[in-house]
């Protein structure tokens with residue numbers, strides 16, 4: 047998929063595809079048993095409710111003329127009993143179906159979440175988070191009701207219709223045809239608006255997705271928004287998106303309202319026609335008052351399931367629009383995965399070899415071209431160079447967050463594309479500039495990469511990276527609860543916690559991408575000891591703009607022009623008086639002035 051933004055609608059062109067619905071049956075099949083029981087309960091309840099007009103007809107035509115008070119009491123009690131039984135059955139059914147609905151939500155959401163966890167970075171690079179969230183939360187909620195209650199109700203309403211037809215034909219054939227006469231008109235209405243209805247729902251889903259994406263982006267960026275006083279501008283964008291959503295909704299509803307509108311009118315016309323035809327035909331043999339009363343009751347009941355079915359059809363069309371999006375996410379290929387027959391990477395020494403590696407995020411736009419280098423186990427390598435040169439890209443490739451476009455990449459001589467991802471990443475430690483903190487305690491956060499680590503191990507790791515002191519200063523120490531993204535912590539504190547997390551995981555290859563950029567110079571000096579500890583015996587790649595942090599590295603590689611422009615030790619590169627020399631001198635001058 048091309049890059050998507052909050053104000054770009056997702057593709058609408060896929061034709062209505064019943065296969066989405068058939069695929070959803072996988073989730074429904076799991077709920078077969080409770081759904082069948084709920085269906086039977088509903089059928090029973092509907093059947094009981096249908097007997098009421100028959101009883102009324104009998105009361106009007108037989109019991110009242112006979113002035114039989116005892117029978118009247120008996121029939122009234124029976125009508126009352128049918129209502130009570132119907133209500134009890136409906137309550138049981140509704141409880142069962144709530145559970146079925148929740149189970150379906152649970153299953154679809156779990157599948158989506160599992161898949162999202164495996165999708166490569168590229169997937170997340172290409173679309174706003176809000177558009178992903180709305181699928182997992184809102185769309186799944188919407189389809190679950192249709193898949194559970196919707197299907198049962200659909201079958202029930204058809205049965206209901208059939209039963210009503212049988213009952214009404216049993217009472218009076220001629221008047222039954224009067225009731226059916228409205229059907230062709232209704233069919234014409236439905237066929238005319240069908241396509242527009244589907245488009246309408248797809249449009250609504252797109253606009254709400256856009257709105258959600260912008261909302262999510264605005265909340266994430268609220269600090270920057272307030273800093274640059276962009277609130278008013280953002281309100282404008284939000285209002286525009288909200289207006290688009292409202293217009294899409296109103297446009298769709300204008301079409302959808304045609305259905306209940308035509309059903310209501312047809313039902314009224316048909317009932318009037320029954321009275322008219324019935325009264326014209328009234329006579330001892332033709333039709334009684336009881337028959338006319340019962341038939342007008344059936345006329346109202348006959349059109350109700352038709353209205354319900356058309357509403358359900360509407361929800362089905364809507365659900366298919368959502369299912370399209372849900373299955374599209376589930377079908378998103380996991381492009382970074384183990385090849386069939388991929389081998390487990392044995393415990394590594396840490397040698398990293400790039401052999402003519404070419405890489406592009408977007409086809410045809412190479413970020414790296416024919417890059418070759420070899421890093422020996424235990425060596426520390428610094429990647430320096432101008433912004434956007436490709437330093438982060440190089441380390442992302444080592445962790446195989448992206449597949450390379452050309453060439454080969456080896457770890458200890460094992461081709462990266464031939465080994466199991468998990469065995470690779472479990473031997474790597476990566477620390478990014480934006481150290482992500484999960485909601486939970488500080489202890490949980492440090493333990494993130496090694497769940498079986500003891501408390502002592504966690505504390506030892508924190509001490510090594512100079513995090514222990516500030517953690518203990520919190521009222522609850524290591525058990526302090528932090529929010530998602532760690533907004534309770536300073537950027538430097540987050541980086542130190544992240545350091546401890548990485549150290550605890552004991553990786554063979556360590557990647558530090560601007561990992562110390564937010565730590566003050568004094569703490570960094572303190573941390574240096576811990577850092578040396580962390581680097582000892584591991585292959586490490588360190589990206590840093592502050593060159594003082596990397597000058598002791600075994601090798602410094604200057605990344606530029608889609609490759610490595612210069613490579614050597616700090617002293618060698620200074621002696622060369624090339625780009626590194628220039629950069630270093632500029633930073634030195636800056637520090638002095």
Ligand SMILES: Nc1ncnc2c1ncn2[C@@H]1O[C@H](COP(=O)(O)OP(=O)(O)OP(=O)(O)O)[C@@H](O)[C@H]1O
Nearest residue numbers: 171407408413431432433434435436437438439440
């Ligand atoms: N996910 C992505 N999709 C497309 N292009 C990307 C993506 N990430 C980075 N790029 C592009 O790739 C190039 C290299 O980016 P990279 O992040 O590797 O640079 P860097 O040297 O680490 O920069 P910095 O020093 O600013 O962190 C940049 O031109 C950037 O625009």
